[in-house]
Amino acid sequence: MSFNTFGTQVRRRIIFFILISFIGSVVISLFQMQILENQSFEKKSNENSVKKEIIDAPRGIFYDRYFKVAISNKPTFTFRITPATYNKSRTSMIESVINSGSGFVDQVLKENKHQSIYSPLRVKKDVDFNFVSWYEENSENLPGVSYAVELQRDYSFGINASHMLGYVKEISMEQLDRNREKYSQGDFVGYTGLEKQYENYLCGEKGYRLYLIDSKQKPIGRYNEGKDDKIPQKGNDIVLTIDKQIQKIAEDAFMGKRGALVAIEPSTGEILAFVSSPSFNLADFDAVTSSKVLQEYIEDESKPLYNRATMSINSPGSTFKVMNLIAALETGIVTPETTIRCTGGIQYGDRFFGCMHTHGTISAVEAIEKSCNSYFYNIILKMDLDTWADYARQFGFGSKPGIDIPEQASGLVPDSDYYNRVVGKGKWAKGWTISLGIGQGELGVSVAQLAKYAALVANNGKTKVPHLVKGYIRSEDREFSAFDFDDVKVNVSEKTFDIVKLGMYKVVNGNGSATNIRNAKIAIAGKTGTSQNPHGDNHAVFVGFAPFEKPEIAIAVLVENVGFGSTHAAPIARDVIVAYLNNKRVNAEKQFIANAGKGN
Amino acid sequence: MKIDYKIQDKFDFGLFLPVLSLIIIGLLAIYSSTVNHPTAIGNFERQLSWTFISILVFFIVYFLPQQTFRYAAIFSYALSIFFLIVVLIMGKTVYGAKSWLAFGPFGFQPSEFAKIGVILFMAYWFTKSERNINNPLEIGYALTIGFLPVLLILLEPDMGTAIVYIILTLAMIFWSGISIFGMFVVVSPGVAAFASLFGLHVFIIALVFVVILLFIFKRNLYTNATVFVLNLAAGYFFDYAFNMLKPHQQSRITSFIDPSSDPLGAGYNALQAKVAIGSGGFWGKGFMEGNQTQLRFIPEQWTDFIYCVIGEEFGFLGSIIVVILFGIVLVKILNYASISKSKSNSLILIGILAVLFSHFAINIGMNVGITPVIGLPLPFLSYGGSSLLMNMVLIGITMNIYKNRKLHT
Structure with a gap:
């Protein structure tokens, strides 16, 4: 039997050599990384991590047939909580400032407990400016609380047209699962009417900023001086056939x-x-x-x-x-x-x-x-x-x-x-x-x-x-x-x-x-x-x-x-x-x- | 005559326990990286149920009669090819590759299960009758069997898995007794094609090497010319095929050759993986204490980057233990292959070894930064039902062959 003889033993040794030399090189590089260069990697881990901050793209707006604005966007204040650092004893105070009734914050936190506890969670959109000024005065006593300026639809241009235009609403889990590359949790998408039909024209393209952060997620500077950042691309504006008047x-x-x-x-x-x-x-x-x-x-x-x-x-x-x-x-x-x-x-x-x-x-x-x-x-x-x-x-x-x-x-x-x-x-x-x-x-x-x-x-x-x-x-x-x-x-x-x-x-x-x-x-x-x-x-x-x-x-x-x-x-x-x-x-x-x- | 073996003789705990340990380490790492993760919550529980299913299937395979693997060869290969074609038509795209076939709530990756088909059928083919593997026609047949699935998988496109099938095919041809010259003829066009990706200069250098080696082998002019033309054609065809690809497919290949060409995609992950592992130190940061893992710098860490969870949280000690456990498993399979009295079984074992080793090498190599970034799961540790089940079937076949090693077929 020619198979199970000398030839096989040589081949066995060749394969054995390949296995051992690969394992050897892995051990060597592990030794180098984890023992010899451990200090520098640890420093990198603590200080030099890059975090992406997504910047939302403004949604396209609607014009009527004579290019008069039909719907636009307006900036509003959104009150947010980062659950990982939030101090729950502040809840009742916050609730009185945002005028929401007690139990509101707890309920929002409970509904969103599957979200990352390290990223800020939208609690209430379109909060009063009073909240912002109160927050600015007391921010050191309010860990994990923040606000963001976000764009929201502005419907104050004279027409209602609710069935035709349709509404935008926070994206549902099912929609998100179908389209993870484009959307992320908390995004607003068109649900009905033209907002839904022309979603791909209106939504724009998100941008991002890259930050260097330390192990406590605290930004300590821009990554590569912001050269790799991407500016968001505003959505396309839609021109309606409607005569607004x-x-x-x-x-x-x-x-x-x-x-x-x-x-x-x-x-x-x-x-x-x-x-x-x-x-x-x-x-x-x-x-x-x-x-x-x-x-x-x-x-x-x-x-x-x-x-x-x-x-x-x-x-x-x-x-x-x-x-x-x-x-x-x-x-x-x-x-x-x-x-x-x-x-x-x-x-x-x-x-x-x-x-x-x-x-x-x-x-x-x-x-x-x-x-x-x-x-x-x-x-x-x-x-x-x-x-x-x-x-x-x-x-x-x-x-x-x-x-x-x-x-x-x-x-x-x-x-x-x-x-x-x-x-x-x-x-x-x-x-x-x-x-x-x-x-x-x-x-x-x-x-x-x-x-x-x-x-x-x-x-x-x-x-x-x-x-x-x-x-x-x-x-x-x-x-x-x-x-x-x-x-x-x-x-x-x-x-x-x-x-x-x-x-x-x-x-x-x-x-x-x-x-x-x-x-x-x-x-x-x-x-x-x-x-x-x-x-x-x-x-x-x-x-x-x-x-x-x-x-x-x-x-x-x-x-x-x-x-x-x-x-x-x-x-x-x-x-x-x-x-x-x-x-x-x-x-x-x-x-x-x-x-x-x-x-x- | 009935021989009464001891349990140790029938069931090699020396192989089974390292595998089980790897699975347990994997479960710990999956738990640590997913328990606080918003979208991966429940992955640990799912993997745990897959572990039980996989061990059950392992025992079923282990107790199968030995002839099964021979009888199932043609059928399982045909079925594999069938599903690989079906997935191209009606598959679901996961991570950019059309590799997932869904049946209602269930689904699987045909490219995972086709490994069994290829291994069994190639082993069957090489031992069907007296074959001379050094006959060019026989090499051609063997390559066709192995590379048909490679082609189908490249169309998905799943580069990593295709590489596994190439290594698998070459390893089984090598083990079947091919001459060094034969191996050279098989491997050189592949090297030439790969070289062509780096530009004309590298391709010409590769061809010069081929010519020099052909002189050393001292074959006749006709053979030499054929081999040279094969090399040339491989390079040209590959270049042509590359230009036919869509830009995003091309960029996958270029970032495979040069990860720094895409610093925030693949390169970013590779860098973060190195930081995670390197910062682990000797003892590691402790279970659930790794800040790289817990802060989720690497996306989907529980799949292809599971090794850096171990590196960060269990340190050098944990990383080395995983490598040693893999070493034991791989060397054991190699030894079984060389003591097996049946050529067919021996070939099956080398096929299994090739699959496990290529996954292990490509995955760990990527994690520690000594090979390019190619997405492949780490056997027994990475999250994923198809992969775990498949690997346990392979171990089941291995131990089945070991159990029956004294039977003469």
Whole structure:
């Protein structure tokens, strides 16, 4: 056997030699480090250690469409405790100074006992300046207590826009675990709305300072004279599509009301105003202990945290008649000249479906103008349900509107699959779908979807995905970069749009349901609706656009539990439309004068 | 005929007790470095449960019938390769390497367990039939078996573990009886490739050495030319592959060659590790008393830098004891390998020795600052379930072979 002979013994010795020489060199270097050079290493250990101090990056701020500040940051004082050196007997004194009630400090310490006891812990944000001056006078008696100047969101720029902007809050453990490279404990991140959607643009990049510290963690100087330090990079600023002045007018119009409003520039999909009411105070979340405040919001019966503009699903009511007429004209079920006789309603099977009036002979334009139910019962009965559903989906119903915030609902466009699933195959007939003709029944839409629909009608079937952000200003060079948004197109003829738009014009300027918002200077077109609410009073709905000849704003408004659309929803729409168009003129003039000034 | 052995004869406490001591020292160091740490809290308890699981698995492996290792060879190798491919597709990235495969709450590192597959299959391959390891084709086969996992692990990329597999493969080829010239042919292209990283000058110097050695070996022109071309190709290919890498992968390799190129990353840790160990002195600062450890100058100290916790808190005495315990374990395995009557078992033991030694050498070398900073756990001591379990399986196989050393296969 050639294997277990001389050769193996030589190989064994070679390997043995490698093992022993490595172990030998380890022993030698250990001896050198721990015995011979022990003194110098001990000195280094006691004095020359480098500690990294992280410097937070200021969060990017928000501007409105005219580059006016919408949200900014403000410096505040944060009271901190370093548990390792903190003297607990000072607690009651501190609590009286920060006005927090007894037990507060102990509770914060208890909640954060898994954190490092050597690094300062945020106890209360936004403390009064009184605390700082008291601390400065007594600091030698307050070991382990400190304060830091930190940036916090400043919401004092006139608009609330809480659902759209969203709140920032201290990062959760789960979020932190997913992203340890970028974030650390105590960081504030966007939780909802645009703050969440654009977190990566807003958050910036942290910097650090390197210190030489002694064994008691006391800084004794800068490492390498600060040459290796990194300056934090401020987050990018976001430029909104919102017009701050209009947003404010819309928010004020909803004061004390529940509901939502979304206004869009039809040619670009840019959202000009976005309201969900009641709203909440964003500043309440930008604090350390907010669980109690959050609890109050959650328990509030009016659900202020709920984004009614994108999440709340209601039936569109008569505002959907425009949609139904488009489908009927496109499929040839009616022509503009076709007339239908309204006798105050129709009898279908054993049920009577009523109309508001007995309209007599009604054409397509008049059907919209007068909101004649009979006309629409007739056309929905002649229409194939799935073809109708396809048209509704083309206009964005039944799917998320694609707005750049995380909170969005799809709503519902019922088709034959839906009824087969819910009612059962063969168990439903045309009678089930008649109320779809007047925008009631199973149909469910959000205000944001209605606004997108209004924009599509206003601009003859072409717009872009509705969005709240134009672009961002890069923090390095203050250069503005615009975001691109996809086109939205529907396959409907100009002629059809002309018919329905004429109808909508007459709703306001003819003998329609919204003549109360007629305006001498601006031609508004629109359609009112009443969304039947099985849980209480009906909701008032309005969709519209203006100016009629060349639309610059499309709008959808829903006011909850007030009944009829024209008395409650339409006036809000008018106020926003008029204010926006005036404001736009003023800004354009200012721009013109500024440019003319440059020319000289 | 049934022979009644004494317990000592079947179960070598001389190997088992040093291993157990290393595990206990490791647990102490993990406790000291994690008990006050905000994110590592509970690591000690987890490691303790892994210790019990690992010892249980050790005994299962220890009592397995001897033929198991031969029968399992092909299957375990195939399974290893399979998982190494799967982890590249659906693995989770941990410390920059896509090395972790998760199944719900459980997970493991295929590159840990593939070591068994490679060791068993190479031992099986070398002894399947009469093979002449000095035949170039046979060397080619052996290298393919060993380097296929190396390639897959480099794609993760996990440089440290790939080096372990290279050492493992070379050690088993060496032990299988290759000639010195054969070993030269195997090793030189690797050296040439490595040299190419340091620039053209170093690469040319390496090639000159190859030529000089080829003259000394006095082989025929054809062989000499082939070896030279192999070296040249290795260097070029490596350079080409390096340029294909992404910048952050390149910087991992350059900081491996020159840690000072990244003073606040790898270099910072190496410096702090030296300060921790050096300041320990002869007796150490005492359990839980090391200020470098307790103030957490080194991140994740309970994994790759566990040795400097020992160095700081248990001093020269503790550090030396750990090195001596490793020495006993490694020399014991080497001795078993040379007395084993079965070539296959002997090769398995050398494979195990290579794995344990390369981990030990790279980790401790990095901690005391005599080798570059490469992240590899210290066997039996570093925190980590996969690693501990794997090492106990290797010790289980070792002692199983020892138990059956008098059986002739």
